[in-house]
Amino acid sequence: MNEEQRLIKACLNGDGTAFEAIYRRFAAKMLAVCHRYAHDKDQAKDLLQEGFINVFESLSKFKGEGSFEGWIRRIMVLTALEHYRKNTRERESYGGTVENLYEEFHPVSADDIYSQMNFKELISMIQELSPAYKMVFNLYVFEGMKHEEIAQKLSISVGTSKSNLADARRILQKKIEKVMLDPK
Amino acid sequence: MADFNDDELDKGFRRVIEGKSIEPPASLWADIRISALERQLIRYQSLTLWFKGAIGALSALLVGTGYFIYQTPKIAPLLPKEVSVVTKTDTVFVTQKVYVDRPVFVYAKSTPPTPNEFANNLNQSEAANDVAEADNNLTKGTERDSETTNARFRPNGLLKNSSRTKKDTDKAATLSDNFFNGLAGRKQKQNAFTENSNGNIKNTNFLKQKGEGQSNGTIEINHLAEENALLRIELGSVDFLEPMPIQPGLTFGIPRINFHSSAKTAASLPKIKVPLVNKLSVSAYVMPKGNNIDVRRGEPNAFKYGNEELGPGVAAGLRAGIKLTDRWSVLAGVEFDVTHFGDGNHRQLLTAELINGTYGYLYRTALGTVEIPTEKLVAPIQVGSVIGLEIRGSIHRFGLTVPLSVRYDVWSKRFRFLQQVPMKVQFYGLLSGYWQIPLLQEGHVEIFENTGWQLPGELTKFQNLHSSFGVNIGIGTELGIGKRFHVFAEPTYTQGITSVVRGMPLRSVTNSFGVKVGTKWNIKKQ
CATH class of the missing domain: 1.10.1740.10 (RNA polymerase sigma factor, region 2, helix turn helix motif)
Structure with missing residues (x-):
């Protein structure tokens, strides 16, 4: 034992x-x-x-x-x-800024992130996501769930789950890029 | 737009974040423990509540079942299905009238004799007869009749048989017999009587009889026969007009009885009205009782309130009763009760808080909140100010209860004490609902300021008190001494249903057990 x-x-x-x-x-x-x-x-x-x-x-x-x-x-x-x-009310009243998700990106590698970003910065970036994006990103990236499973757990469609994940990634990519380009 | 590599982003996040730790604050474990305890307590209270509810429902079911078993008449052993036994008991009361329709009797007139025969008869008879002679004639005629037919009756003084020849008599008898033989075929069985009055015949052949009967199958006919028709017959023709004879061997019979009862069931019987005052009684009682309080805290804020316990109390009441039936009564009245409570922790610290725009101290109990009087405090009250509070004795609660009860008398017995004093013992059950109104809640405290200043205070303006509803159930025994006076004892359990406080994040429901001891006075002798 x-x-x-x-x-x-x-x-x-x-x-x-x-x-x-x-x-x-x-x-x-x-x-x-x-x-x-x-x-x-x-x-x-x-x-x-x-x-x-x-x-x-x-x-x-x-x-x-x-x-x-x-x-x-x-x-x-x-x-x-x-x-x-x-907390439906919290989700609906989310006041995050709507960013232009379709601007051009400079692709970043995992190594870049690992070497240039710290834990606190990445956690803050995730926390700043809207509740729906944050939930899908966490479940997909960290818990390893498939879109079907996420859709079931969050009572959304699979398409919404995929779309939310893509949007969350673009937002995070943009934030990382911004930090990397302007470390201050 | 340049695309980016999703996998690289995910991997980067995983490599940086996964497996990392953030040290929690030291107080978090204490918060978890308190939260877990609160949750356990709430769950326990819910469980207790359900358990009490189940016990209550079961008790009600048992009492109900017992009552119905008690009420149900004993059932005879079941018979095989092939045998059908129907027992029906009808109760008909003496006062019911019974109408009897009886057959109609019809007078018939026999064929008159020819004038020669009549003249012959008259010639052989004397023109006038006195009464004495008539009596003799009747005797003779009766003898003659007995020779021919016993079923014939002749009126007095109508026929002078002594002067009649046997032949004439026989002839007349034959005529009459022919007629009555015809009547006999009509199955008319009826006695008839005639009366002789000054040479006339009063006949009552057409009868309608009224009578009164009883339900046990016997029928008594009161001979209230009415003579609906009087037939006066000329003397000259009476010899040929004869009433129906009484036939030997025929008993008085009623061919058909039509029974009409306007009251077929006891329900429609006239009720005996008992004056209201005869059903009234008044009682006075006192009830020492033990009290308990159930505090149900449904949210964490509820734990800011005290954990008070109700002490024993006493109630005194007056009630009036009215008897509805032999066993059921309704009782209503008023009851004044006093209890007290305390939390066992007589000293506590209170922190200043904003109350209606100004800072003050609020003492929160499970039985209401009260603002601490601050007029005499020396230190200014501001954010973070603290005072000590010590409760002197207990906080007293005064309430007025309005109960409405139904009482069922289960058993009673009358006897005479020392063979002189009439006494009555009764056992009964009571089920009540009540409405309780809080009247006053007060207590004395000592207030300690951090400056070292100490002053007494009174807590009187408790808030959040609210009227409540509940039920109580009890059994009782009553001893009647004489015709009016009674003493009784009633063990009673009282259970509140609604909270005695409102506007607080908790529900406080009280319950108690006590024994009512009192006297009852019947307004009228019973």
């Missing part, structure tokens, strides 16, 4: 310290995940809090198939999705 299994068993027996141990072990990584889905730091904390409560309440459902970290991460993503579905 590894450490994670021992902690899960202790949690199921009502051991309070085991809950805290799980939190300490995964909170930082999960907060990074939550930051991608949130529009600011406070919302990310709220998502993490809600997500961990869901994790603790669902511990008995963890069958040990796959990694525990992956399971917690899925719950965090599902929590963010639930929050996205509930």
